[in-house]
Amino acid sequence: MEFSNHTPFPALAFESVMPDGAAFHTIVLRQTFELHDGSLVLAQAQKPLATSDRFYGEPNRSSVAEESDLAPYKPLCDVVIVGTAHAPSGRAVPRFAVRAQIIASSAASGQMGASAPQVLLDRRLAITGPREFVRRSGLVRRASQLMTLCTLGLVRLPAWKLTSPEPIAELPVRYEYAWGGQCLVSANDPAAKRVPKEFLLNGQQQAEHPDQGDSPVAHMVCEDNPVGIGFTEPWFLKAVKPERIRAPQIETDGAPVTAQAWIDSLRGQPSRALQPVAFGVVGKAWSPRRALAGTYDEHWLAERHPGLPDDFQFGYWNGAPEQLQTPHLKGDEAILLTNLLPAGTTGTDSDAEGNTLLRIQLPGHLPMGWAYTDQALKFAPLLLDTLSIDLSDASKPAVTLVWRATFLRATGIQRFEARFIERSDINRVSALPETGVGIDLGAANG
Known part of the structure; x- marks a missing residue:
């Protein structure tokens, strides 16, 4: 034509x-x-x-x-x-x-x-200032366990809390500040020996990994937004033992991110609050867009x-x-x-x-x-x-x-x-x- x-x-x-x-x-x-x-x-x-x-x-x-x-x-x-x-x-x-x-x-x-x-x-x-999911101190966690026992499980204090956001004047409305991210443990990280076997990359996965200079032993991404913040997995928490995890700064107005929603996500329970939201483009390889490309x-x-x-x-x-x-x-x-x-x-x-x-x-x-x-x-x-x-x-x-x-x-x-x-x-x-x-x-x- x-x-x-x-x-x-x-x-x-x-x-x-x-x-x-x-x-x-x-x-x-x-x-x-x-x-x-x-x-x-x-x-x-x-x-x-x-x-x-x-x-x-x-x-x-x-x-x-x-x-x-x-x-x-x-x-x-x-x-x-x-x-x-x-x-x-x-x-x-x-x-x-x-x-x-x-x-x-x-x-x-x-x-x-x-x-x-x-x-x-x-x-x-909704835009928030910087905030974090913070692990409660050992003393508080032990007190929580005692409280749970004494109340037969009716009262339970979460092991993690969400800090109040700091004041902020501006923030790019990009997926880098929304829910998402990745869990990565490199080979030279002391936490590598604590990664459960079922989450370790096999030889072929390591050979094909894009980070050939420092190939990780374990790597899991949020399929909905690999470039965001807040996403983690139970195996990563046990292996790396972080005390703080950056929390999303962009959320759906009316569906605020909470510590409980984050804890529920660790248990495999999805939450409307933990969804990647921004005003930008969804990556072609991200879910759910990727599924539309077919099988x-x-x-x-x-x-x-x-x-x-x-x-x-x-x-x-x-x-x-x-x-x-x-x-x-x-x-x-x-x-x-x-x-x-x-x-x-x-x-x-x-x-x-x-x-x-x-x-x-x-x-x-x-x-x-x-x-x-x-x-x-x-x-x-x-x-x-x-x-x-x-x-x-x-x-x-x-x-x-x-x-x-x-x-x-x-x-x-x-x-x-x-x-x-x-x-x-x-x-x-x-x-x-x-x-x-x-x-x-x-x-x-x-």
Whole structure:
């Protein structure tokens, strides 16, 4: 298929396959905006398409700052925020909240004159200062054991406690500060001899371990977030005998991390409080995202390789956490952010509690395309499936919109032209017949 880009934005066409082997085309286009005094304007220098994942630090040992734009299809829209949480009024406090909301425009939602706006997304997180899970002293533990015996188990004092958070003024809203992490014991650690045999890495695992310079004898990670803090295992506590474990500093607002939840996790009892939460991208190899990639086993090798497995789901390409995924946006929504910029930043407001409020109105532009067959010219809309807000530099906030169109190769499209119109022109353009080739791969994927 021939592709031409008649917009000022970077765009690309490429081909992929369905799990059933059917080939399809993807058109991806990226817009970069800058925020000036609370208003979005097109950046003079448009950022190129991201062709690979970019990490905050070492790849796969830190969280993803920006994911590749070259996803074949996203069934939902990812909302990703890169930035730092700032305490209200800029004063350090032990705990405060951050919030991200997306509101449908009145015209888009059909609620003109309605009293309540349509909230498409509302995510609140709690930020705390540094805190730790601390092992109680031996005397307290012995007293606890005596109390448990005397009360026939009715009263039990946990062996660990969670310290009160220290005051904090700001914190990156990244997975490095959320629940997760790893338990690792290196070969030269005195604790290595205390690791139970069933948790030791075998020879092949040690040979394949990425830390060849200092290969560990035991290594277990939190599958949901290997780069976080707080995660541990009973065997690790017995072998290493730590007195303190760093606790998560980002949690779901309304589901606080507690010492009891942490102790329950050691017993294999999951807790809503101990879930990785942040505003960033979930790693492709992390659970539960990894499961959406399907099953790569002997059946796949024998029957499917090099194609996709039967149970592959296109939701794998959605990198935002589930709570930050929403149906495809229209591009004219309002974004409301709380405490994600320093107090007093140009273009922000504050409420009675000193919270810093930022409102961003998406401009309503509409990338689209003309699809040519040997018989007709048809209108093909692009779907907005990635909204990225970069607040890492408070003086230069930026918003990126990524749009995508997909259609089966079998539909016979010979040429596709990427175009760009104002939303006011949509009624005139959409009166033309659509391609009939734009496909909902999520539905097709079952």
